[in-house]
Amino acid sequence: MMTQELLERRSFLKLSAMAAATSVAQAKTGGPSAGVKDGTGIRWDKAPCRFCGTGCHVKVGVENGKVVAIAGHEGAEVNKGLLCVKGYHVGGILYGKDRLTQPMLRKDGVLQPISWDEAITIVAEKIHKDPQKFGFYGSGQWTIPEGYAALKFIKGGLSNNHLEPNARLCMASAVTGYISTYGVDEPAGCYDDLDAADVVILWGNNPAEMHPVLFSRIIDRRTRGETVKIIDIGTRHTRSSEFADSVLKMKPQSDLAIANCIARYLVETDRYDKDFVSKHCNFRIDKDDETRDLMGKASSFEEYKEKLQPYTFEYVSEISGIPPSELQKLAELFADPKLKITSLWCMGMNQHTRGTAINRLVHGIHLLSGHFGTPGNAPTSLTGQPSACGTAREVGTLCHTLPGGRLVAKADDRADCEKIWNIKAGSVNPKPGYHTVKLWEKFCTPTDEGGDITTMLVQVTNPGHTLPNLKKLFTNKSELKDKFLIVSEVYPTATTEIADLVLPAALWVEKNGIYGNSERRTQQWYKQVEPPGDAREDAWMTIAIARKLFEMGHPGMKDLDGNFIFNIKDEQGAAVPVWDYAHYHDLNVDKALYDEYRQFSYKKHKHLAPYDVLAKHTGLRWPVVEGDDGVFRETPYRFSEFSDPFVEKGKGIQFYHSVTKDDRALIWFCPYEAPPEVPDEKYPFWLCTGRVLEHWHSGTMTMRVPQLRQAMPSAYVEIHPSDAAALGLGNGDLAKVISRRGELVLPVWLNGRSRPEKGEVFVPFFDETKLINQVTLEAHCPVSKEPDYKKCAVSIVKHQV
Amino acid sequence: MPINGLLINLSDNTSLADEALATMDSHDQLELGEKLDRWIPVVVESQDTRNSHDIHEWIHSLQGVISADVIFASVDQPNSSPKGEL
Numbered sequence: 001m002m003t004q005e006l007l008e009r010r011s012f013l014k015l016s017a018m019a020a021a022t023s024v025a026q027a028k029t030g031g032p033s034a035g036v037k038d039g040t041g042i043r044w045d046k047a048p049c050r051f052c053g054t055g056c057h058v059k060v061g062v063e064n065g066k067v068v069a070i071a072g073h074e075g076a077e078v079n080k081g082l083l084c085v086k087g088y089h090v091g092g093i094l095y096g097k098d099r100l101t102q103p104m105l106r107k108d109g110v111l112q113p114i115s116w117d118e119a120i121t122i123v124a125e126k127i128h129k130d131p132q133k134f135g136f137y138g139s140g141q142w143t144i145p146e147g148y149a150a151l152k153f154i155k156g157g158l159s160n161n162h163l164e165p166n167a168r169l170c171m172a173s174a175v176t177g178y179i180s181t182y183g184v185d186e187p188a189g190c191y192d193d194l195d196a197a198d199v200v201i202l203w204g205n206n207p208a209e210m211h212p213v214l215f216s217r218i219i220d221r222r223t224r225g226e227t228v229k230i231i232d233i234g235t236r237h238t239r240s241s242e243f244a245d246s247v248l249k250m251k252p253q254s255d256l257a258i259a260n261c262i263a264r265y266l267v268e269t270d271r272y273d274k275d276f277v278s279k280h281c282n283f284r285i286d287k288d289d290e291t292r293d294l295m296g297k298a299s300s301f302e303e304y305k306e307k308l309q310p311y312t313f314e315y316v317s318e319i320s321g322i323p324p325s326e327l328q329k330l331a332e333l334f335a336d337p338k339l340k341i342t343s344l345w346c347m348g349m350n351q352h353t354r355g356t357a358i359n360r361l362v363h364g365i366h367l368l369s370g371h372f373g374t375p376g377n378a379p380t381s382l383t384g385q386p387s388a389c390g391t392a393r394e395v396g397t398l399c400h401t402l403p404g405g406r407l408v409a410k411a412d413d414r415a416d417c418e419k420i421w422n423i424k425a426g427s428v429n430p431k432p433g434y435h436t437v438k439l440w441e442k443f444c445t446p447t448d449e450g451g452d453i454t455t456m457l458v459q460v461t462n463p464g465h466t467l468p469n470l471k472k473l474f475t476n477k478s479e480l481k482d483k484f485l486i487v488s489e490v491y492p493t494a495t496t497e498i499a500d501l502v503l504p505a506a507l508w509v510e511k512n513g514i515y516g517n518s519e520r521r522t523q524q525w526y527k528q529v530e531p532p533g534d535a536r537e538d539a540w541m542t543i544a545i546a547r548k549l550f551e552m553g554h555p556g557m558k559d560l561d562g563n564f565i566f567n568i569k570d571e572q573g574a575a576v577p578v579w580d581y582a583h584y585h586d587l588n589v590d591k592a593l594y595d596e597y598r599q600f601s602y603k604k605h606k607h608l609a610p611y612d613v614l615a616k617h618t619g620l621r622w623p624v625v626e627g628d629d630g631v632f633r634e635t636p637y638r639f640s641e642f643s644d645p646f647v648e649k650g651k652g653i654q655f656y657h658s659v660t661k662d663d664r665a666l667i668w669f670c671p672y673e674a675p676p677e678v679p680d681e682k683y684p685f686w687l688c689t690g691r692v693l694e695h696w697h698s699g700t701m702t703m704r705v706p707q708l709r710q711a712m713p714s715a716y717v718e719i720h721p722s723d724a725a726a727l728g729l730g731n732g733d734l735a736k737v738i739s740r741r742g743e744l745v746l747p748v749w750l751n752g753r754s755r756p757e758k759g760e761v762f763v764p765f766f767d768e769t770k771l772i773n774q775v776t777l778e779a780h781c782p783v784s785k786e787p788d789y790k791k792c793a794v795s796i797v798k799h800q801v
Numbered sequence: 802m803p804i805n806g807l808l809i810n811l812s813d814n815t816s817l818a819d820e821a822l823a824t825m826d827s828h829d830q831l832e833l834g835e836k837l838d839r840w841i842p843v844v845v846e847s848q849d850t851r852n853s854h855d856i857h858e859w860i861h862s863l864q865g866v867i868s869a870d871v872i873f874a875s876v877d878q879p880n881s882s883p884k885g886e887l
Contacts, residue, residue, distance in 0.1 A: 010804065013875045014832065014844050017806030020873035021842030022834050024808050029838040071806070071873040081808075082870050088805075091876035216870065223810060223839075223867055707803070707850040 012041065013069060016061065020071040024081030027074045046073060046618060047525035048515050049087045050508040051696040053140070053383030054078060054211050055517025056087055057618040060509055062528050067091040067509065076618040078191060078521065084212035086696055089705045093507065094529070096704030100489055100496075100504035101533025111502055116534065116581065119503060120541070124548035126455040126484050131158045131554070133454040135439050139166040139461035140385030140392045142538065143513035144522070145593035147391035149542045149566070150459070151403065156421045157546055157556040157565050161399050161408055161433030162453060166461040167385060167392035168436035169468075172784035173350040174381035175393055177359020180284070180294050180783075181367075182665050184405060184604050184657035185393050188638040189342070189378025190519040190621060194218050196376030197342040199333055201231045203362060204255060204348015204790070206754075208239035209693040211346070211382055219243060231330065233258065234348060235688060235790075236718075236762055237755040248330065249757055252686050252791040254320035256354055257672040258327065259361035260311040265331035266368050267305050273337065273370025277667070280653050281367050284360075284666040292782040294356075295659060299669065307669045319672060334369040340376030341366070346384060347690065351790050356783035357670035364667040373640045373653045383518045384697070390516015394606060395597065399433035404600030408432055420599055422559040435785040437778050440467055443483060444476040451480070457545075459488040459505070459538045464495035465698040465768060468776040468787045469741050474498075488538055491700050494768055505538055506531035507701075512590040514614065520638075522608055523619035539593065540584050547579035568592045604657060605646045609634075675791050676779045679759065683739060683793035685723070686760040689776060690790075692753070695766035703768070715767035716749040719796065720758045724750055727796055734799035737763065739792055742774035745799045761796060765789075803853045805845045806873030812865045813839070821865030830856060842872075 042061040049056045057076030061069030070091045074081035083090075103119035104111035114122075127134045136154050138147060142165065154163045178185045194200065194217050207215040221228050232244035233255065241247045250258060266272040283299040285307065286292060299307075313324035320327075333339055343366065349358045363379050371377040383389055396403045406413030414428040421427075434442055434453070440463065445451030467473040477483050478498045487499040490507045510531035514524045531537075543566045550557035550564050559565055568578050570587050577583050591611045601608040601622070609617075609624040609632045621634040625645045637643035639655055647654040655665045679686055694712035695702040702708045717735050719727075729735055731750045736743055746763060756762050763772045777792040809825075811818040818839070825831050825843065830852075834842035843860075847853035860869045 010802070010846070013804045014846065017804050017844045017873040017875070018832065018834050018842055019806075021806035021808045021844070022837075024870075024872050025834075025837045025840035025842050028808075028840055067876050069873065069875050081872055083872070085871070088871045088874035089876075091874075095876070216868075219868075707853065710850055711854060 016042065016069060016071070020081070023074045024072065027081060042068060045526060045528050047509050047528070048386060048517070048523040048619070049083070050090050050093060050386060050701070051086050052211060053385055053388055053518040054213055055386065055515065055519070055521050055523060055619060056083055056213050057523065058083060058087060058090060060091065060528055065529055067094055067529055073618055078517070078619065079213045082213050082216055085694060085711070086702060086708065087213070089707050092705035092707070093701035094510065096491055098491055099532045099535070100491060100502060101535055102504055103534070104502045106500045116536070119501060120544045120548050122501060123457065123486055123545050124552060127158070127545070128549055128552050128554060130454065132160055133452055134158065134160060135162040135434070135443060135453045135456045137164055137166070137436070137439065137456060137461065137463060138397055138459045140170070140383065140388030141460040142391045142397065143387060143515060143590070144390050144395055144597065145514060145590040146459070146539045146542070147395040147397045148403065148593050148597040149539045151395060151397050152421060152565065153542050153546045155402065155408070155428055156417060156423055157549070157554070159427055159429045159556060161429050161431065162439060163397055163433060164399050164436045164439055165392040165397045166436070166463065166466060167388040168398065168786060169351070169466060170347060170384045170786070171350055171381065171388050171392070172398070172786040173352060173355025173359050173781050176294060176356040176784040177363060177381070180296070180356065180659065180666065181360055181363040181668065182639070182655050182657065183659040186389060186520055187378065187380045187518070188373065188640070189380050190636045191217070192636055193342045193376050193378045193380065195221065196340055197228060198339045198376065199229045199231060199341045201341065201343045202233065202240055202244070203343055203345040204234050205344050205346045205382070206234070206238040206240045206690070207344060207382070208243065210384070210691055212693065214382070215240065231333070235760060236757060239693070239753065246326070246329070248322050248326055250320040250322055252688070253352070253354070253675045254316070254672070255349065255358050256361060256670065257311060257316045257319040258322070258330070259358065259365055260308055260669070260672065261313060261316040261327055262331045262334050262365045263361070263368055264308040264311045265328070266335055266365070267308060269335065271335040272368045276370035276372070277368060280655065280664055281667050282660050282662070282664045284668045286670065294783055296668070304667070304669050307671070334365055334371065337370060340374070341371040342376060343379045344382060346382045348790060350381070350786055351788050353675055353779050353781055353788045354670070354673055355781040355786050360668035361670055363665070367665055367667050373637065375637070381518070386517065387515035389518060389520065390514065390522060394516055394601070399435055399439070402428070403597060404602070404606060405604035406600070416600070416603065420596070421565065422561065423565065424560060427556065437473065437780055437785060437787060440473040444473060444480070446480055447482055454482060455484045455486070457486045458495060459541070462493045462495050462698040462700055464497060465493060465771060466765070466773065468773055468789060469778040470771060470773045471742060473778060488541055490535070491704065493698070493700050494771065503541060504533065504535040506535050510535070511537045512588060514590065514594060517619065520621045521619040522614060522622060524611065524614040536581060537584070539589060540578070540581060544579045544581070675788065677777055677793050679793045683795045684759070685794050685796055687737065687739065687775065687792050687794040688756070688760060688762050688790050689765045689772050690762065692764045692766060695764070697766065699766035699768060703766070715746060715764050715770040715772065716752070717746040717796070718749050718752050718754055718756055718762040720756055720760070721750050723758055724748060728798050734801065736797050736799040737761065737772070737775055737794050738797065739775040739777070739794045741777065744770055744772055744775055746770055761794065803847050803850060804875040805853060805871055807843045807845060807860070808870045808872050809841045809843055809860065810867040811839045811841060812867055814865065817865035819865070821863040824863060825860065
């Protein structure tokens with residue numbers, strides 16, 4: 001029988017639920033927002049959702065020190081009160097029973113509790129022994145201050161560039177695509193394009209499952225009577241395909257040929273936008289048939305046109321499997337200047353051995369056709385992690401980058417950092433560190449065979465689950481006794497499974513934070529509940545390790561005045577010993593780190609809002625510029641005069657960080673090239689891996705939420721029914737998926753959520769008990785170094801129990 | 802015992818929409834709010850997560866319902882959360 005207290009609490013929750021839904025209904029009908037009723041004992045505060053890169057804002061309800069309810073934030077421009085199935089369960093990620101609550105050191109093969117003091121000392125000693133053999137691996141789940149602290153510590157303090165985020169595995173090709181096209185990273189457009197586009201093209205993208213709130217935004221327009229055409233270009237039928245007006249099933253890797261085919265048609269029919277191209281574009285090609293680098297070489301329009309010649313509808317139809325008539329219809333859309341076209345992509349284009357090339361080509365057809373720079377006309381990549389843009393790309397936690405779009409290889413950029421950090425000139429190493437695949441390969445290779453990374457610190461990610469070819473890049477570590485793996489985590493994972501030292505971490509609203517989403521929107525939140533047990537903030541861990549090295553006499557941990565490099569001061573100017581956890585919350589460390597980092601944002605015109613301004617909003621899109629009236633205003637559209645304050649008056653469009661220093665973007669030609677591994681007699685199927693609606697990436701958080709786990713409890717292999725019949729497989733049978741690298745047994749799902757073509761299979765990667773990355777290939781784009789998780793060759797056999 | 806706040810988007814077809822409203826109104830685990838244009842806020846009080854999922858699917862299956870977005874969800878009490886079984 002329910003107690004009175006429980007009954008009252010349920011009434012309060014019902015009231016809140018009704019108020020939240022009513023306020024969104026009112027917002028949709030243009031009426032006043034009712035807001036969520038107060039007076040229930042629940043304290044509400046804002047935070048961005050912890051999961052994907054969409055950047056939805058939630059309201060977090062806290063009662064008696066626990067998160068008890070989540071509501072969509074009706075005032076948030078991104079989601080306008082809506083949340084996806086993961087988002088409305090986001091509060092549950094804090095409360096799995098197996099939260100890690102104390103540091104643990106592996107002794108005699110078993111993880112055993114130790115104190116934080118011991119743990120920090122062990123890490124510092126390992127690094128101090130050989131600082132250049134230390135690697136630091138984080139992710140796009142690092143908050144901006146966490147990523148900034150990690151970068152300053154390793155690149156400024158240790159003069160070591162072996163810093164990588166797992167974002168290398170998901171959006172590095174988008175970065176190289178933007179930089180080699182516009183000279184600067186991140187999209188020019190924003191989500192507002194989805195409200196204005198006549199046509200939305202999904203390039204190997206399934207937003208109905210991966211970015212459902214953005215997809216709802218498009219579908220919502222249809223329910224309001226607006227016409228928006230969705231073109232789905234991909235290798236399998238997905239939930240997004242079900243809403244598409246046109247589904248173009250392509251053979252793996254043929255997106256390169258399709259984009260070239262569109263460009264050829266525009267040029268051959270003389271229906272490209274001559275005015276836009278002559279004013280705003282130059283042409284670019286690879287240096288030669290072999291070299292694939294970031295900047296290539298200049299090309300003439302004639303040379304560009306000649307290189308496109310082979311990509312006729314008939315030739316590309318052979319490569320892609322898409323009928324010539326359908327290719328022509330697609331090209332005709334770009335040839336129509338009246339249509340507003342937005343292209344969206346995510347992992348299909350990025351996790352690609354020619355990822356940089358296909359990113360460039362999609363930008364190229366938008367530029368060539370003039371579908372750029374006005375609302376509804378944009379090529380926009382989406383990110384999978386909440387701060388892949390904010391932390392990996394803007395802070396610059398990649399092995400070759402420095403904050404604010406700077407590069408370790410550029411002397412001026414290094415000097416900027418050394419000045420702001422007040423450290424000795426020459427402290428920042430000019431040589432890029434190892435990219436992700438190489439970093440883990442070096443860590444998992446015996447030291448005497450060239451494996452020169454011996455200590456690895458992992459924060460906010462799960463490489464033991466998500467790296468490709470896991471045996472080579474992760475599991476091999478367990479046989480190497482001189483390698484030391486430190487993992488900061490919230491739950492036991494495939495990575496902690498072989499860790500030598502495990503550090504319990506605070507999660508999401510258990511700490512202050514700032515994220516940057518896919519549309520350049522920076523979002524701040526405050527700590528709302530205490531972390532469990534002895535779990536602590538990742539930024540604190542980094543500062544505490546740095547301080548221990550300072551005490552050990554590491555010269556890089558001192559600035560030019562002899563002070564500790566994280567010399568954080570209170571409002572009166574007194575240094576606060578934030579490395580001592582007893583003092584970590586004496587002031588807002590996030591604010592101190594962010595305010596220092598913000599100085600880096602001006603050089604590339606990525607101006608960030610002050611911390612206190614961010615705190616008042618549900619996110620602001622950079623560049624955020626202070627007006628004469630003292631108000632900080634965001635920029636929805638970059639490079640367009642009507643929106644971007646850095647575009648000179650009268651220019652219309654200005655690519656002010658142009659590679660060619662003439663305010664022009666680059667239209668690239670990149671040839672179609674076959675993938676490195678294709679199906680053959682022994683391995684006759686293509687394997688594509690990916691995500692599902694209910695789980696976020698490796699499932700560490702979402703598998704702890706009962707609603708999500710029950711809705712999608714286990715990974716599976718989807719296969720075409722006729723292939724299944726030929727192999728004697730029915731729904732629910734077990735199949736073994738075998739590649740040259742490994743094998744895995746999975747239940748078969750026929751005509752399930754997605755439907756692969758004949759000769760193709762799909763396996764989601766969320767399930768820790770069925771690690772498909774034992775099978776995948778580590779081949780990567782030669783420019784972005786991002787691996788291709790979307791295609792490798794496998795065989796399928798019926799598994800007899 | 803999950804509590805969810807849903808926002809239901811009803812069909813343009815008035816008779817289908819009215820029929821869906823009447824069907825939902827007769828369900829004893831649903832509480833309907835004030836209809837605004839084509840939108841109706843609904844609170845679902847379910848016995849467990851499976852029941853919650855089934856009700857959501859049932860609402861989706863009604864002919865007069867275009868979509869059902871979850872706007873609010875109560876978080877399970879920590880002591881009713883699963884032990885990670887990974």
